[in-house]
Amino acid sequence: RAKADVTRAICFYELRMDEASRTRQTLARDLRRALELDQLELHYQVQTSVSTGEIRGFEVLLRWTHPERGHVPPSEFIPIAEENGLIMAIGEWVLRTACRQAASWDKPYKIAVNLSPVQFAHPDLASLVKNILTETGFDARRLELEITESTIIADKVRTLQTLRRIRELGVTIALDDFGVGYSSLDTLRSFPFDKIKLDRSFMSELEENPQAKAIVRAVLTLGKSLNIPVLAEGVETDDQLTILQTELCDEAQGFFLGRPKPVEQIFGLEGADSDADQQFSGRMPLAR
Numbered sequence: 001r002a003k004a005d006v007t008r009a010i011c012f013y014e015l016r017m018d019e020a021s022r023t024r025q026t027l028a029r030d031l032r033r034a035l036e037l038d039q040l041e042l043h044y045q046v047q048t049s050v051s052t053g054e055i056r057g058f059e060v061l062l063r064w065t066h067p068e069r070g071h072v073p074p075s076e077f078i079p080i081a082e083e084n085g086l087i088m089a090i091g092e093w094v095l096r097t098a099c100r101q102a103a104s105w106d107k108p109y110k111i112a113v114n115l116s117p118v119q120f121a122h123p124d125l126a127s128l129v130k131n132i133l134t135e136t137g138f139d140a141r142r143l144e145l146e147i148t149e150s151t152i153i154a155d156k157v158r159t160l161q162t163l164r165r166i167r168e169l170g171v172t173i174a175l176d177d178f179g180v181g182y183s184s185l186d187t188l189r190s191f192p193f194d195k196i197k198l199d200r201s202f203m204s205e206l207e208e209n210p211q212a213k214a215i216v217r218a219v220l221t222l223g224k225s226l227n228i229p230v231l232a233e234g235v236e237t238d239d240q241l242t243i244l245q246t247e248l249c250d251e252a253q254g255f256f257l258g259r260p261k262p263v264e265q266i267f268g269l270e271g272a273d274s275d276a277d278q279q280f281s282g283r284m285p286l287a288r
């Protein structure tokens with residue numbers, strides 16, 4: 001009887017696994033088609049100076065609206081694209097499209113593009129970046145590439161080489177989701193970063209968890225000692241922003257300052273991001 005139960009459970013499990021892998025296969029096929037049919041879209045989320053509220057740049061976030069399923073989040077389709085290699089073509093599309101779009105803006109804001117560890121493992125990444133900059137006429141100094149610690153773990157020597165080649169172009173590198181990956185301190189010691197992006201989980205606990213606040217403070221001190229600016233991700237409330245101002249955090253990004261928006265909507269009538277403007281208007285910038 002117990003054996004029959006186990007057998008039934010295994011069959012059920014296999015059925016579910018089949019279902020899951022079928023869904024993944026379907027999604028992979030649809031994603032490939034979406035790329036070919038130009039159905040992917042880029043949203044932009046503002047990054048601001050904590051002390052002045054000034055716009056520092058925009059993070060580029062990939063969006064996919066599936067014809068039947070509707071919005072599919074990147075956390076669902078990026079892993080699928082990484083698994084089957086499609087991330088190479090998608091990543092190239094993201095980079096080229098973002099550079100092309102931002103090249104036509106009135107103001108020379110920076111853009112920050114996420115890179116997958118799979119893209120980073122490719123030996124030609126630096127040449128690809130260089131070619132896209134040339135092709136779109138986009139100023140290298142306006143481009144930032146975001147990588148996470150999982151990128152570095154793969155192959156340290158090669159990653160370091162690629163990072164150097166990219167930085168020689170004038171492109172900057174940000175360490176994304178800092179604080180939740182492995183070997184954070186070794187990463188900072190061994191690799192050249194132009195920015196640290198503190199993972200948003202620290203923001204969500206900032207107000208009620210004294211440990212989270214202590215860690216935020218320590219990371220800000222670390223950033224200052226290493227001379228690397230720190231951006232706080234996931235700022236959702238006025239109180240969080242106030243704490244960041246008190247703690248002299250450099251930059252912030254989050255729903256409170258502006259949601260990711262389609263490119264046509266990021267500039268308000270004033271020519272600046274209106275959400276961020278509103279949040280900062282009437283707020284006295286702290287002296288630094």
Ligand code: C2E
Nearest residue numbers: 061062074075094114115116234235236253254255256260
């Ligand atoms: P990420 O690079 O850490 O991007 C920040 C994520 O946090 C975005 O989720 C953004 O919408 C979300 N976010 C921003 N502010 C807030 C906030 O105040 N509260 C909360 N709860 N969330 C906030 P999204 O767009 O769903 O992207 C998730 C992840 O998918 C990104 O994390 C990044 O790792 C990956 N991703 C997105 N676009 C690309 C891309 O073009 N290429 C690659 N390789 N990965 C991408």
Ligand code: MG
Nearest residue numbers: 059114146176
């Ligand atoms: Mg990012």
Ligand code: MG
Nearest residue numbers: 176177197233
């Ligand atoms: Mg992040």
Ligand code: MG
Nearest residue numbers: 148176177199
């Ligand atoms: Mg993330």
